[in-house]
Amino acid sequence: QQQVKQSPQSLIVQKGGISIINCAYENTAFDYFPWYQQFPGKGPALLIAIRPDVSEKKEGRFTISFNKSAKQFSLHIMDSQPGDSATYFCAATLPYNTDKLIFGTGTRLQVFP
Amino acid sequence: EPEVTQTPSHQVTQMGQEVILRCVPISNHLYFYWYRQILGQKVEFLVSFYNNEISEKSEIFDDQFSVERPDGSNFTLKIRSTKLEDSAMYFCASSDTRQGAKTQYFGPGTRLLVL
16 A cells, blocks of 8 residues: 555666656655655665646656556656666655655666667 | 664664664755664564654663754664674654644665664
């Protein structure tokens, strides 16, 4: 119930292409869905986040699409660059308690020139 | 830009020994967290801390673990008697959830290796 399922596990994209990472959840009580980017040896860093009352959020080349009825959300990276090569985690939080992050399993993205 | 800092960056210890991992959260933040990431796996919640007490803990956070905010700036995670399976990257995070911000800022992590 408190899991977030993420796919694919790894993704290889050419420079300039679109990277798409998908997540799905079961618990409809989740109220906040952030995406974190992690470079090797570093901590996760917040990339972009969305609440379930919005279907899409865009920040620069990064877009979250949110489908509340399907309980799915996805990250789209437009014009992917080699510097985007990192591991991406989707996550979710509940509106009560402590806002602990429940992470997906991660997607390792490699962007080749 | 303010950031979460953690020390040490690496810690090697013998099984059964006690370790203390230290974190300095962002100064005006009110909520503090520890997460861990076993190599190649997802980040897992351990514990959250607010108003000088644990507000939530996961099943991983058993009696061998404790957290403390000994002063106004540090936040520590203690593992009393380390096990081999405690080897992981430990991340501290902090947030200011006023106005529904919910953004958690992570430190660079401490890589713990238990031999």
